[in-house]
Amino acid sequence: MxxxxxxxxxxxxxxxxxxxxxxxxxxxxxxxxxxxxxxDLLREETPIMQEAIGRLxxxxxDGRVYRQKRAFQLSLSHQELPYxxxxxxxxxxxxxxxxxxxxxxxxxxxxAFNSMAVTRx
Amino acid sequence: MLPSKLFAKVAAPVAGRGxxxxxxxxxxxxxxxxxxxxxxxxxxADSQLASISLVINAxxxxxxxxxxxxxxxxxxxxxxxxxxxxxxxxxxxxxxxxAMLTAEATRENITYRVQCFKDAVPYFVEVLGDIATxxxxxxxxxxxxxxxxxxxxxxxxxxxxxxxLDGVHQAAxxxxxxxxxxxxxxxxxxxxxxxxxxxxxxxxxxxxxxVGTGIDANELAKLVSESKLSTLASGSAVTGAATKxxxxxxxxxxxxxxxSHYALAFSCExxxxxxxxxxxxxQRRLKWNSGASALARLAASEGFGADAFSFAYSDAGLxxxxxxxxxxxxxxxxxxxxxxxxKDVAGAATEAIQRAVAATKLDVxxxxxxxxxxxxxxxxIALGQNAITxxxxxxxxxxLTSAAAKxxxxxxxxxxxxxxxxxxxxxTLGF
Numbered sequence: 149m150x151x152x153x154x155x156x157x158x159x160x161x162x163x164x165x166x167x168x169x170x171x172x173x174x175x176x177x178x179x180x181x182x183x184x185x186x187x188d189l190l191r192e193e194t195p196i197m198q199e200a201i202g203r204l205x206x207x208x209x210d211g212r213v214y215r216q217k218r219a220f221q222l223s224l225s226h227q228e229l230p231y232x233x234x235x236x237x238x239x240x241x242x243x244x245x246x247x248x249x250x251x252x253x254x255x256x257x258x259x260a261f262n263s264m265a266v267t268r269x
Numbered sequence: 270m271l272p273s274k275l276f277a278k279v280a281a282p283v284a285g286r287g288x289x290x291x292x293x294x295x296x297x298x299x300x301x302x303x304x305x306x307x308x309x310x311x312x313x314a315d316s317q318l319a320s321i322s323l324v325i326n327a328x329x330x331x332x333x334x335x336x337x338x339x340x341x342x343x344x345x346x347x348x349x350x351x352x353x354x355x356x357x358x359x360x361x362x363x364x365x366x367x368a369m370l371t372a373e374a375t376r377e378n379i380t381y382r383v384q385c386f387k388d389a390v391p392y393f394v395e396v397l398g399d400i401a402t403x404x405x406x407x408x409x410x411x412x413x414x415x416x417x418x419x420x421x422x423x424x425x426x427x428x429x430x431x432x433x434l435d436g437v438h439q440a441a442x443x444x445x446x447x448x449x450x451x452x453x454x455x456x457x458x459x460x461x462x463x464x465x466x467x468x469x470x471x472x473x474x475x476x477x478x479x480v481g482t483g484i485d486a487n488e489l490a491k492l493v494s495e496s497k498l499s500t501l502a503s504g505s506a507v508t509g510a511a512t513k514x515x516x517x518x519x520x521x522x523x524x525x526x527x528x529s530h531y532a533l534a535f536s537c538e539x540x541x542x543x544x545x546x547x548x549x550x551x552q553r554r555l556k557w558n559s560g561a562s563a564l565a566r567l568a569a570s571e572g573f574g575a576d577a578f579s580f581a582y583s584d585a586g587l588x589x590x591x592x593x594x595x596x597x598x599x600x601x602x603x604x605x606x607x608x609x610x611x612k613d614v615a616g617a618a619t620e621a622i623q624r625a626v627a628a629t630k631l632d633v634x635x636x637x638x639x640x641x642x643x644x645x646x647x648x649x650i651a652l653g654q655n656a657i658t659x660x661x662x663x664x665x666x667x668x669l670t671s672a673a674a675k676x677x678x679x680x681x682x683x684x685x686x687x688x689x690x691x692x693x694x695x696x697t698l699g700f
Contacts, residue, residue: 202409
């Protein structure tokens, strides 16, 4: 399944077909109305995510913490941000997903080395 | 393109057989100008072991005020994550190959060395090419490296001997060679990017050399041309400002330890440094014996410690004594050492000269018999940091006599670690 999914994701024709639906979906999901980015919503209670979050630089870490606190407070008080403060599309970039991929590859590499069978020449 | 050959016309002071064979090594130049020097093992022909080192002319002497300490960080960034392999993979594969990876920094060069079996050399040349051209210097890695650097700096700072010798360089040379080997507390390096910039300045073919033992020079040059090292920009070696020695300067570090240390150093030609150090002759050559030289006998009879040191760089040399004594006796000890140097070492007898020459011959031969020593000598030859000429024992003896008479009459510099109230001052020592 994974290779098929990746192939579809990278196919530019498929992407341009999905673009209008993607933008509508993002608007409807509403995370931008709470001032969040997509990468703030990734489930962080895994070792890989914790390591990736640990590798963020200071600016990104501070921004992430602030956005999550603000969104939590808004959720408690059943409010949303005013229109001018919604997350802008250019700010909703993948600041964490590349790190997650890097860390996943590193963990996989470690597992591979730990379980390899070494044969002497 | 075929590599061009130049034969290095260099030999040791007191050319012994071991050094002569190393000196006959061809220094080969690759197509983009990287010097490759290797000895195929006349000394260790039957050994299964080889070593290859990547030597970068980016030691602490090239640091500026904006990146003070970058050389120490660059050393600590050896064998870390690159674009194509993680540090974890490099180390695991080295372990599986049975190799040792080392990173060293001196005031002139940073060396990344691999000691491995002969059949693993092509793989490790590729690894060295990778770390030279594609190290990521990632920010999250920088945090780990900074911790290591802080630990090494702290242990250097709290070791009085290291501190005194570092201080003696600063007193003698100020900037350049006087820069500390370690990243000081005040080092402004705080991001991986600073270290990357520092490395990029130095990674041009004129400032990089590949040195090998247990492999033929032409074979190694071919492997280097096939690796990523051949993509390094062509550049010439750096000829910075000439090093200036300032005599009569003293660096004083206060310390409450019961023992005080005092390093007294004279400026000399780099090719004479080792000879003069052995003339001061404090090293014990026989066990249970205090040493035959005047300084050694003085130290043994008076009950303080005196250790000679010598440093040879490409354009300057330092030779001197490190005196260790309880803080109440340091002034007396240093004054006696200074008097002995002026009396017995500056005008040394023939027997002392002969002893010094013989000791140097042995030291050079012993060093060359090790992989590490051969690598050090070859890297100096390859980077053109070695300007010494061949000579016989008689020539060495006469050269040493005249050098000793000259050097130990000049104004020395000093660095003291101990009670600053009872520190002897270098301009009161009679030089």
